[in-house]
Structures are given as C-alpha cells and as structure tokens.
Amino acid sequence: MAGQDQMSQTGERPELVALVEALLFVADAPATAAQLAQALDTSEKEVATALVTLGEALAGRGIRLQADRGRYQLVSAPEAAPHIERFLGLDLSAKPSRAALETLAVVAYRQPITRAQIEAIRGVDCSGVLRTLLSRGLLCEVGRLEQAGRPILFGTTFEFLQYFGLSDLSELPPLEEAAPPEETAGEVSSEA
Numbered sequence: 001m002a003g004q005d006q007m008s009q010t011g012e013r014p015e016l017v018a019l020v021e022a023l024l025f026v027a028d029a030p031a032t033a034a035q036l037a038q039a040l041d042t043s044e045k046e047v048a049t050a051l052v053t054l055g056e057a058l059a060g061r062g063i064r065l066q067a068d069r070g071r072y073q074l075v076s077a078p079e080a081a082p083h084i085e086r087f088l089g090l091d092l093s094a095k096p097s098r099a100a101l102e103t104l105a106v107v108a109y110r111q112p113i114t115r116a117q118i119e120a121i122r123g124v125d126c127s128g129v130l131r132t133l134l135s136r137g138l139l140c141e142v143g144r145l146e147q148a149g150r151p152i153l154f155g156t157t158f159e160f161l162q163y164f165g166l167s168d169l170s171e172l173p174p175l176e177e178a179a180p181p182e183e184t185a186g187e188v189s190s191e192a
Helices: 002-006 014-026 033-040 044-058 078-088 098-110 115-122 127-135 158-163 185-191
Strands: 063-068 071-076 139-144 152-156
Touching: 014 033, 014 044, 014 071, 033 044, 044 063, 063 158, 071 078, 071 158, 098 115, 098 127, 098 139, 098 152, 115 127, 115 152, 127 139
Parallel strands: none
Antiparallel strands: 063 071, 139 152
C-alpha cells in the first residue's frame, strides 16, 4: 500500500524523478534508460516516464535534460552560455567555418551518413572538415555501412546539441525542399 500512496494519479513517482535527476547530475557521460533503471532497481518504462517528467520540469530553467539516440544527460541552458563562458573564463568565440557548418547540417539532417554521401551532397572533398569536426567532438563515428569497403557512418554528438542549444534533434528546423525558380513577369509576358 505504501508504494501506491507514493504514486501520483498519473502513475509517476516523484522520488523516482528526483533519483533519476541525481544520477544524471553525477554521471560523467550520457546514460541510457536501461542504465538508470538498473541502478535504481526499477523498470525502463518507469524511468522513461520519470525522464519525461524531469524534462518538462526543467524546461525554462538553468539546467535542461538533453536526449540523443536513447541517451540522456543534464546540460546548462543554451541562453546561459555567454554568462557561463565569462564566469569560467572561457573564450568560445571561435566560429565554425562555412564548410564546417554545411557539413554539420548535412550530417544532422541525413545521419547516419558516409563521407562519400556528404561529398556527393556538398560537391567537394570533406575529409579535412570531417577531421576537424570529429576532433572538436561535434561529430562521431556511429557505425559502418554494410557494403564493400565498409565506409564509416557519421552522426552528431551531445556536444553538437550543446553547441547549437538543442535538447534533441527534433528541435532542428524543418528541412525545406528547394523549389524551382519562379519565372519572372517579364519572361512570361515576352512569351505571349
């Protein structure tokens, strides 16, 4: 009966939400729901519910819940970045190059993706840019394609989400398909 008394009407356990928050706070790397459930001796379903509740509770606060490919971590709010940089004495003013931003965009929207696929979209060699983005931790290897040569598949990282102030990839703006250029009024009237 005591367990039922601790359950809210929606089936959430406030103490579980607090425990999930505590584990994520001390975790040195993003954690999965399975890892959290094992540590808390509860089900993944209960942890998933607690994660949703925690994410909603932290919205608009200085700490946020970030999720990527089933892994979770607590991060500082993106709007606090300039203040945190000043407080910690960091200089993070180095902006990524246009080539780096283009490559990041291609990977973010098409991941997992190979270098050859990125180069086909961008139309230029991307090996140097990929090395830089990998070394900065904005991209990572997420696997290998099952074909001849087994090319590396690239994806974004938690650092990518943090850098762009995203909680998860669903916050990326929608990708609009390029529309064919419209004919001008002059071109239309000259044909008549």
